[in-house]
Amino acid sequence: MKKMRLIVMTVAAMLLLLSLYTLKEGWPAKSAETFSKAVIQQGSSGKDVVELQGRLRFLGYYDGKIDGNFDAKTKKAVTWFQWKFGMKSDGVVGGKTKLKLWEATKSWKPTAADVPGGESKSSAPGAAGKTSGGNTGAGSNVDKSNKLGLSANDIKIMANAVYGEARGEPYEGQVAVAAVILNRLQSPEFPNSITGVIFQRLAFTAVADGQIWLTPNDKAKRAVEDAINGWDPSDEALYYFNPDTATSKWIWSRTQIKRIGKHIFCM
Template identity: 80%
Template sequence: MKKMRLIVMTVAATLLLLSLHTLKEGWPQRSAQTFSKATIQQGASGKDVVELQGRLRFLGFYEGKIDGQFGPKTKNSVTWFQWKFGMKSDGVVGPKTKLKLWEATKSWKPTAADVPGGQSAPARSGGSGSGGSGGSSSSSAGSAMDKSNKLGLTANDIKIMANAVYGEARGEPYEGQVAVAAVILNRLRSPEFPNSISGVIFQNRAFTAVADGQIWLTPNERAKQAVQDAIGGWDPSDGCLYYFNPVTATSKWIWSRPQVKTIGKHIFCM
């Protein structure tokens, strides 16, 4: 009798463990209904990346073309999504990120725009402030959008620029904030730097706000307007590619750069 009870208890315990294991492993299986089991990260390509871009664009985190190529823009969008959903913001799409993305986009269905070569989604306005020092009129805002189109900037590019300006210079005078945005654009145009906004901003050791996480703070209208004014053609830095705070700068190299002007606490240099 005791032996029979032991067998029954063993079987019951085994079934319970199997059930718990199934529940625990169920979440990656649900995401596997669409994504493969492979980890998706920068440099990857193929169907997983196409779906990743489509779902991120459905949520408004990705504004680029659906091309199936996991480049800097896609990584930036993944990092932004992970941060917004309280996850580790490393830009690597593993099981947890896949599940969270799947849960957030259950109503998503691929359209013609979600296949390589399809039309990209209409760019959303990056927002503009009203009034304030250096504020632009509606005509100048329109001019800024025209310039952004000529530069090939997406709504997501403009958003992450506002994040960078806010993280780097929110305590600076308005002119200094526009100058920071102008430096980003000057780097975009320079052959010495990456040829995308996200590439410029997330280049290794390029901006303190990226290193300390302040890049993910929500920018205010002032920072957004500073970006629009820089896109519109205002460059208070006079073409500079670098800037630094002399109080906190520890790099001997940055001190060797030709200095052009000081705005607020930042020295702008070539």
């Protein structure tokens, strides 16, 4: 009887430790459908790495071959992604990194180019390269309907950013926020991809407080469309801030252009 009780207690303790480890490492059910629970790092290979490379390339962080081999180039892409998303940039893909990557690439749909050996001239690294708008990413995901050649994921994450940053602002102010993102994209002072601009460290409050993942409304989506089509109420601003909440002395030193709603737009 004592032996049986000991076995039960041991099993219960193991299950408790496993559940705590799972919570700590962030193995959510949804990302678990995409990745296994194995930690992925340099030297790893297989389906998890194929998935990792495909999603990183979709976001513009990886421009190598999808071959399922976690090499130095893949590690560099992982560390860049981790840094942009405010995580420990060690190049090791655990539960937290998998969750963030899954959240950022919900709209990604693998194509033939995302399968080892499925590369073609039109989808090979370097063929997609920079679009006319300065964006990088897989050519198969480019939305030809917009003038800048932004991908569907670029447009979606811009709408998320506009909604998270300015949903309480007048419509003109929401378009202005979208325009600032595009202005940064085309400026040599900022990253050359939409995701790079939006997730640049400390760039947007909505990223820092998690509001970037709120579902945008139609108004935010229209604001992005208007900005892409050339409307820039910000007058080519690269920054904006709310004077009621801004604590940075640096932002107050920027040349102010105009005020729309609660935001001051500046260079």
